[in-house]
Amino acid sequence: MSDTVTIKVNGREVEADPTKPLIAACHDSGEEVPHYCYHPGLSPVGSCRICQVSVKVGEMPARVVVACRTPITPGMEVDTEAPKAHDARKECLEFLLKNHPLDCPICDKAGECTLQDYSFDEGQGEGRSVEPRRKLDKRKDLGDVIVLDQERCILCSRCVRFMEEVPGTPQLCVSQRGSHSVIETWQDRPLAGNYQGNLADVCPVGALTLKEFRFQARVWNLHKVASTCPGCSRGCSTTVEVLRKGEVKRVRPRENAAVNGWWMCDEGRFGFDAVNREGRLAGALLRSTSRGWDAVDTADALETARDMLAVHGEVLLVGSPFLTVEEGKVLVGLGKTLGTRPVFVSPEPNEWADDLLHTGDPSPNRKGLEDLGFDALPAEEILARISEGSEAVVLVGERIADSLGRDAVAGLGEHLRVILMDTHPVDSRAIDVAIGVPNYVERAGTWVNIDGHAGRIAPARQAPAGTWNLERSLDHLHTLLHTEPEGATP
Amino acid sequence: MVIVQRKSLSLAERLYLPEVLRGLSITFKKIFQPAITRQYPEEPLPTTEVTRGQPRLVVKDDGNIACVSCGLCEAACPAYAITIDGQETDRFIEREPERFDIDMLRCILCGFCEEACPKDAIFMSNELELADYSRSGLVYDMEKLKRPASALKGRMDYIKRINDRWQTSSST
Numbered sequence: 252m253s254d255t256v257t258i259k260v261n262g263r264e265v266e267a268d269p270t271k272p273l274i275a276a277c278h279d280s281g282e283e284v285p286h287y288c289y290h291p292g293l294s295p296v297g298s299c300r301i302c303q304v305s306v307k308v309g310e311m312p313a314r315v316v317v318a319c320r321t322p323i324t325p326g327m328e329v330d331t332e333a334p335k336a337h338d339a340r341k342e343c344l345e346f347l348l349k350n351h352p353l354d355c356p357i358c359d360k361a362g363e364c365t366l367q368d369y370s371f372d373e374g375q376g377e378g379r380s381v382e383p384r385r386k387l388d389k390r391k392d393l394g395d396v397i398v399l400d401q402e403r404c405i406l407c408s409r410c411v412r413f414m415e416e417v418p419g420t421p422q423l424c425v426s427q428r429g430s431h432s433v434i435e436t437w438q439d440r441p442l443a444g445n446y447q448g449n450l451a452d453v454c455p456v457g458a459l460t461l462k463e464f465r466f467q468a469r470v471w472n473l474h475k476v477a478s479t480c481p482g483c484s485r486g487c488s489t490t491v492e493v494l495r496k497g498e499v500k501r502v503r504p505r506e507n508a509a510v511n512g513w514w515m516c517d518e519g520r521f522g523f524d525a526v527n528r529e530g531r532l533a534g535a536l537l538r539s540t541s542r543g544w545d546a547v548d549t550a551d552a553l554e555t556a557r558d559m560l561a562v563h564g565e566v567l568l569v570g571s572p573f574l575t576v577e578e579g580k581v582l583v584g585l586g587k588t589l590g591t592r593p594v595f596v597s598p599e600p601n602e603w604a605d606d607l608l609h610t611g612d613p614s615p616n617r618k619g620l621e622d623l624g625f626d627a628l629p630a631e632e633i634l635a636r637i638s639e640g641s642e643a644v645v646l647v648g649e650r651i652a653d654s655l656g657r658d659a660v661a662g663l664g665e666h667l668r669v670i671l672m673d674t675h676p677v678d679s680r681a682i683d684v685a686i687g688v689p690n691y692v693e694r695a696g697t698w699v700n701i702d703g704h705a706g707r708i709a710p711a712r713q714a715p716a717g718t719w720n721l722e723r724s725l726d727h728l729h730t731l732l733h734t735e736p737e738g739a740t741p
Numbered sequence: 742m743v744i745v746q747r748k749s750l751s752l753a754e755r756l757y758l759p760e761v762l763r764g765l766s767i768t769f770k771k772i773f774q775p776a777i778t779r780q781y782p783e784e785p786l787p788t789t790e791v792t793r794g795q796p797r798l799v800v801k802d803d804g805n806i807a808c809v810s811c812g813l814c815e816a817a818c819p820a821y822a823i824t825i826d827g828q829e830t831d832r833f834i835e836r837e838p839e840r841f842d843i844d845m846l847r848c849i850l851c852g853f854c855e856e857a858c859p860k861d862a863i864f865m866s867n868e869l870e871l872a873d874y875s876r877s878g879l880v881y882d883m884e885k886l887k888r889p890a891s892a893l894k895g896r897m898d899y900i901k902r903i904n905d906r907w908q909t910s911s912s913t
Contacts, residue, residue, distance in 0.1 A: 356811030356859045357836045390835070466827040466836050469812035495824075 258327040267323045274302050274318035282331045285340060285369045287347075287455040288407035289319035292513040293416055296320075299407045300343045301369065305333035315339045337373060344374040350385045350430075351456070352402045360457030362470040366405065387433060394441030396517060397450050397459050401433045404458035410434060410450045417514060418446040418607060434458070445603060448520040452503060452513075463521055464501050468494045477505055479698055479706030481573055481691050482519030483603070484612040486700030487511035489519070491692050493711045499523045499692055510704050516609045525650060525674075525690070532676045532687035533715030544676075549686055549719045550727065556645070556684050557731040559668040560589060563642035568593035569633055569655070570625060571648030571673075572614035574721075575696025575708065579616070579623045581725040582647055588732050593647075594636075595620050596654040597627035610701055619699030630655045643668035648721065649690045652677045672724060688721045689714035788867035790899035793852050796843060797866040797888040799897075806887065807862035810838035814854035814863055822847035823854060841883040845871055855900065864893045864900065 255266040260280045267276035272295050277284045287299035297320035306321065307313035307328040315335050330336065348370065355361040387401035408425055411434070415421040422442050426435045436442060442450075450459045473492040480487040480502070488507035494500045502523055504515035535552030536544040560566055566589045570582055574595060586593045597614055604611025614627075621627060628636070633655065637644050644667060646652065652660045652673050661679035663669050670684045671677060677685070688694075693714040698706045714720075719727075753759045779786070788794070796814075799807040810827035828839035854863050866888060873879045890897070 356809050356813070357834060361811070466810070466829050468827075469815070469825075471816060472812065 256323060256325040258323060258325070258329060260329045261331055269323045271323070272319045273304070273306070273316075273321040273323055273327070273329065276323055277304065277318055277329060277331055284318050284331050285365065285373070286319060287365060287405060288409060290409055290413075290453055290513070293409060293412045293453070296408060296412070299347065299405065301340055301347070303336050303339040303343065305330040305336045340369070340373050341375060344370055345378065347405050348374065348378060349380050349382075350402070351405065352384060352389075354403070358400075358403065358457035359460045359465060359470075360403075360454075364456055366456045385430065392441070393436060393459075394443065394447065396447040396462060396521075397442060398462055398465060399434060400458050400460070403456050404434055405456055406432050406434070407455060408434075409453040409455065410459055413449060413453050414442075414444075417449070418444050418605075420444050423450075445516045445518060445605065445609065446514060446607070448517045449504070449514045461501070468492075468500045473500060474711060476692075476709050476711035478502075478692065478708050478711065479615065480515060480519040480522075481615045481698075482516070482522045482609070482613065484610045484614055484617050484701040485511065485608050486615050486698050486704065486706040487515040487519060487608060488706060489515060491523075491711045493692065496712045499526050499711070510700060510702075510706070511608055514608065516603065516605075516607075518603050518609060523692075525653070526692050528675065530675055531715045532674060532685055532718075534687055534717030536676060536685040538680070538683045544685075549717065549724060552684050552686050553724060553728050554731060556670045556686075556728060559643055559670065559683065560645070560728075560732065563668055565640055565642045566591050567633075567637055567641040567644045569637075569644060569646050569651065570595035570620065571646075571651035571654050572596055572598060572616065572620075573649040573691060574616060574620060574647065575694075575698060576616065576619040576623065576705075577696050578648065578721045578725065579620050579625060581722050581729065583623050583625070585725055585729045585732075588729060592624065592626060594626040594628045594633060596630050596633060596651065598654060599629065612701070615700070615706070616698040618701060618703060619697065622699070630659070634659050637663065637667065641667065643670070645670045645672070647672045647688075647725070649674050649688060672721065686724055687715060687718040688724070689718055694720055786869065788869070790867075790895040792867045792869070793850055793865040794868045795845060795848065795850065795866055795871065796852075796854050796863050796886070797868065797893060798841065798883065798886045799862050799864060799890050799893055800887045801890055805832060806837060806883070807860055807890075808838050808841060809834055809836045809860055809862070810841070811836075811859065813857040813859060817853040817857035819851060819853060820847045820849050822849075838883060841886060843881050843886060845879045845881055846876060861897065861900075864896045866893055866896065 256269050257264055258267050260277055260282055265280040274284050274286060274289055284302050284304060286302045289295050289302060297317045300317055302318040303315050304318045305313045306316050389400050389402055391399040391401060393399050406425060411423045411425060414423050422436055423434055425432050427433055451461045473494055474496055475490050475492050478489050478491040480489045488505040488510055490503045490505045491499055492501040502520050504511055504513060506513050535547050535549045537547050537552055537555055539545045568582060568586050568591055570593055572595055582593050600611045601613055603609045657677055660677050661681060663681040669682050671682050672686045672688050674688055674690045691708050692711045695709050700706055801807050810825050812825055815823040815825050822844045824842045825838055826840040827836050829835060830837040852865050855865050
């Protein structure tokens with residue numbers, strides 16, 4: 252935005268970036284201009300013709316142009332609501348709907364479909380065409396992630412451009428010509444790559460849909476909360492979508508120019524199985540000598556934990572990679588009281604690293620925790636340190652047992668006092684106290700990504716009844732250690 | 742302040758007995774007239790296609806449920822009585838309900854679901870009776886709601902007639 256030019260949009264003077272198309276200036280100034288093929292993250296092609304607006308330059312009479320392919324020139328006067336522009340858009344919609352099957356009741360896109368929205372706003376109620384609609388493949392399998400419904404496609408070619416421009420792996424094309432045009436992969440090969448899920452997001456209609464989300468929920472029933480992806484240290488901004496305040500049904504990228512643009516990878520998008528897993532640890536459990544576990548209040552469990560920590564000298568605090576900055580801070584304070592420096596499990600880099608978004612480091616708050624004074628150690632090293640000389644160990648945070656390895660946690664020595672604060676219990680005699688914690692769709696906090704950008708997570712649903720927030724649990728434990736000085740370690 | 746003037750009684754009323762006899766004469770007259778009381782459970786209420794009873798799901802003649810679980814009735818329901826989960830099916834219509842619950846205790850029989858349905862899959866039947874021993878028993882699932890199209894035919898034809906009439910009168 253170095254050199255801006257002044258143009259008039261609907262009578263108001265606005266500053267516009269001349270490197271962007273006219274539609275971007277209209278959107279930036281708050282005017283609604285319909286668009287299908289235009290996407291701010293992709294090159295404009297002007298294939299759908301729905302973004303027609305009336306433009307007047309100098310002494311020339313106003314004319315209707317497509318806003319996504321019109322460069323900005325100084326002194327332009329744009330009228331998005333001109334009757335001629337409305338007429339042009341209406342006619343354009345009629346053509347787009349000519350072959351559209353109107354199966355909105357079945358279509359997963361219904362409710363967030365711009366074709367629906369603009370038809371409602373500008374379209375005419377009835378079609379005039381007497382020709383039969385095109386009959387095409389309604390269930391074309393495009394690999395593991397995407398199903399294509401060719402009848403619903405309006406050939407905006409966003410998906411083709413996305414594959415070419417964003418991950419740089421062109422795999423889709425518009426084949427055939429004229430009214431026979433369809434979206435296809437080369438020789439019907441399945442799509443590959445880690446960014447296929449974005450195709451369902453860029454598709455303005457219900458042509459490309461996610462297999463995972465297919466018929467799972469109606470979008471207006473989803474409770475949408477702005478969050479951050481826990482998949483890697485990139486920390487893409489996401490929207491977590493929860494059905495009836497229960498199950499997470501879908502995760503979608505949220506626009507954030509500083510971190511992820513408009514996209515996210517499939518690893519992050521579909522990596523929410525753990526938050527929907529059954530068998531949550533609600534409240535707290537104490538190991539009883541006679542019959543396995545006793546369910547107790549979190550406060551009681553924390554008192555037992557305090558007693559264990561107070562009599563054992565060598566305590567190790569192990570944080571999960573999913574700890575937020577806020578939780579980390581409380582844990583560091585607890586460590587100071589106990590005379591130990593907390594560590595967090597630093598998972599092995601995985602094979603998904605690429606030069607677009609995925610960093611390959613599955614620890615969303617590495618920078619935040621390291622800045623707080625945590626030591627990042629791989630799981631084996633932490634387990635070695637536990638077995639070397641610790642008398643008590645506190646395993647803290649969402650999926651800490653998964654991060655260390657559930658078998659390894661279950662196999663910790665019986666002489667060792669183990670306090671587990673996790674979302675799911677580990678059924679082993681090694682665990683003395685298990686305290687439930689909320690996962691990342693149930694709590695608020697901050698993760699700091701690899702570049703130092705803060706990503707907020709926010710609760711989209713409630714944690715199981717009786718579960719305390721982790722900060723509260725740790726704070727309570729800290730207070731307990733202080734309030735009875737005879738029990739507190741130096 | 743309103744002063745209410747009490748009606749002064751006539752001689753016959755003050756004598757008491759003539760009025761009692763007048764009342765009894767009505768009683769005895771009614772004994773010989775036909776009864777208008779309905780013996781309800783044995784003798785059910787008459788219903789027509791206009792009766793807006795409990796909503797029911799249409800099972801088409803081929804044995805498949807007409808519902809595609811689009812969720813519009815769920816969205817239209819002002820009492821939040823309807824809960825639907827969809828699933829994929831191999832039929833031409835790709836989507837069908839996996840779960841379709843109507844909480845009959847919440848249902849206010851308004852008929853919005855019938856009006857919202859784009860697939861003619863839910864209709865207000867002529868079934869009016871609703872009793873059970875538990876609240877959970879009154880949350881009707883899909884099996885309890887399914888009715889063959891023939892059982893709902895009168896209502897379906899009526900709704901079609903009404904819609905056609907609106908279509909012709911409102912389209913300008």
